Amino acid sequence: MSRTNIIALLIFGAILGYFLSFGPESTRKFKAGVYQLIAPFLTGGSGLQKQITSVRTGLKSLEQLERENAALQVENRTLRATNQGLRDVEHEVNRLRHALNYRERSVFKLIAAEVVTRDSSTWWRTMTIDRGKRDGIETDMPVATDVGLVGKVTTVSDSISVVLLISDENCKVAASIEGSREQGIASGERVIAGLNPFLNLNFLSKQADLKPGQKVYTSGVGGVFPSGLLIGAVKTFRVRELDGQAQLTPAVDLSHLEDVFVVTGRK
């Protein structure tokens, strides 16, 4: 091995040792710093992705139009494009109006945020939102929509934050069940088989007679999630050797999130 290679290996070893010595707080800070650096690329990429999706939707409509009436194709294409643009605006207006209404009637103090990116890795369910430290976001703040709980903030940089979704195995939420005194811990599954994830509600009593459709809310135990946020509904219940376990359908469609709220406290 040449002298240059040995020196390179030594430098590499030293840097590797430096990173391996990182504790949770240093990791969080380093992660936040890198996220801050790449934040413009992520937000820019998100905008580009939305435009591409919009164009693709438009092309699908054109195919249908061609089949329906070949003679009016050109005229229809123009009208279609105009309508598509207007529909996008209408959809946006409705979405924002809906969000604004929720924020006004909610009992929580909320900060609205837009989803920038979703899962980028196989084993962690996360998403990135366009709000950070300068908007008052802090680690462990719950994230929700008008429908229910989404997850909690794990990393915060100045203008961007990472949210751990409730479908992740590591996001554990103390939960109570509507019409019952049962309490348990809801968390995601390690691997999602289909398009829609399910949650597991563990540590229920064996006698808990849960019915499909019963709603599950945050209980407020543990201090991270305030009580009263809808988590999902019971799908199935089974008795295990030591406890009962329910499978839940999340209230929020986690794969199609566009806007969320970060819960900063109660009003």
Next chain:
Amino acid sequence: MIFFFLLVVLVLIAQIAEFFIPALPWLYNAHVYIVPVIVFYGAMALPFPLMLALALYAGILLDVLTVQVIGGKVEISMGSSILLYAVLAGFMHGLRPLFARGRWEVHCILSGICTSLIVLTQYLMITFRRGSLVFTREIWWQIGGPGLIAMAMAPILFWFLQWMGRVTAYSYLPERGRFE
């Protein structure tokens, strides 16, 4: 050196692009990983010190963008991906003689295997932390799927990076004569 910096930029672009590529529902939600294919090409094309630098850079990016700090605990410590990339890239670097002979299949097959190995190692590490080692069909596909996708992408990226090397007048293997 220009070629090395271009690879560094490409790794960053690929890492950001991975954020916007959704998981493939028809392949049991397998994710698309582009970065390893570029890094393993660099491992075969670059000299040893630059190969280490590229592995370090890609490992830091992977750690930063995937590792989660939850409740004061880190599941996979910072640096583990650097080590993983360095070991795998070091192995690929040892196959430079085959690369020198223009054997693109070596890069293609090993990129696939190494990509799956990265995902498998991550899975084993989180399993060690969380407990209950399970291997269902979905898990095997989520480990093997990214490897298969990487294998499918590898020839295109190989061709593109070879072209980029020619454009930047990068002398791939000064020691080529030794291998031929």
